[in-house]
Amino acid sequence: MLFSARQVQIAEMVRQQDFIRVEVLARHFNVTTQTIRRDLNLLCARGIARRTHGGVQRMNIPGNVAYAWRQTLNSEAKQTIAREVARHVPNGVSLAFSIGTTPEIVFKALLAHRQLRIFTNNLNIAMLACTNPTFEVTVAGGRLRNEDRDVMGAGMEALFGAYKVDIGIYGVAGVDQDGTLLDFYEEEVRARQMIRENSRSAFLVLDHTKFGRAAHVRGGKIDEATTVFCDRTPPAAIVSIVEQSGVKLIVCKGEKTP
Structure with missing residues (x-):
């Protein structure tokens, strides 16, 4: 599965931070919160991040990071x-x-x-x-x-x-x-x-x-x-x-x- 440019950027932001709110991402990319939630659902389904109340947090994976995440890096x-x-x-x-x-x-x-x-x-x-x-x-x-x-x-x-x-x-x-x-x-x-x-x-x-x-x-x-x-x-x-x-x-x- 190919990721969009925005999804790749979101994945990198998640990797660098412990937690990001949906509203922050929506303002950063100038899109609706619904669009961001769809992006996050895809990233979470691929094991790149974990949804939490109001936002998303990075996955702490020992060793090499998941293949799906490496595809975005x-x-x-x-x-x-x-x-x-x-x-x-x-x-x-x-x-x-x-x-x-x-x-x-x-x-x-x-x-x-x-x-x-x-x-x-x-x-x-x-x-x-x-x-x-x-x-x-x-x-x-x-x-x-x-x-x-x-x-x-x-x-x-x-x-x-x-x-x-x-x-x-x-x-x-x-x-x-x-x-x-x-x-x-x-x-x-x-x-x-x-x-x-x-x-x-x-x-x-x-x-x-x-x-x-x-x-x-x-x-x-x-x-x-x-x-x-x-x-x-x-x-x-x-x-x-x-x-x-x-x-x-x-x-x-x-x-x-x-």
Whole structure:
């Protein structure tokens, strides 16, 4: 489900505050309270917030936030990244996609391409891919994680281990100051590593908020990608690591470093 621009802004306001009144939101967006209540009903149904008397409050979720909420966070930055990645993907190639909201948004930017061969453990991406009749889609089999709609474990490993694709596209929960990639679950690290190992080119896609973000499972380094796409120039220490490794860094507002 796609959120409107107003709903995305409301979700971000809720994330930053403990409680917001309906009337405050209505004045801020210059709409009726009935319109705001419809927005809030949708956000609450997706687990992004909780309705209270007269307003809405944020959900306190341990670990990584809910997938539906992550879809709203930094959406403009992710769209910028997606448009740039799409320019680097030719028609007719094979691609592996991991889980995560940024890879999903990147994939949406590829829907006008033709004759792509898609390999993924992400059912959100697989169902989107089926809307283009020229795409060929191969998915992992096995048990789904309900919230993220992805397949982990033996089915995921069998899929990514069976093919050598042209481009692998993956995201990450966080990047430590030494360039170590971080995630919240071991299975997510394994999926990302298998895509990188079985791709001729590896595209790491991440927005600027991932630098310094705390996540506790280590797995891989930023300089193992072929190309890193980000919406802003990373911290100086990260730029130095990337430059010394020869990895291509593309800052998706037109600024590039070799």
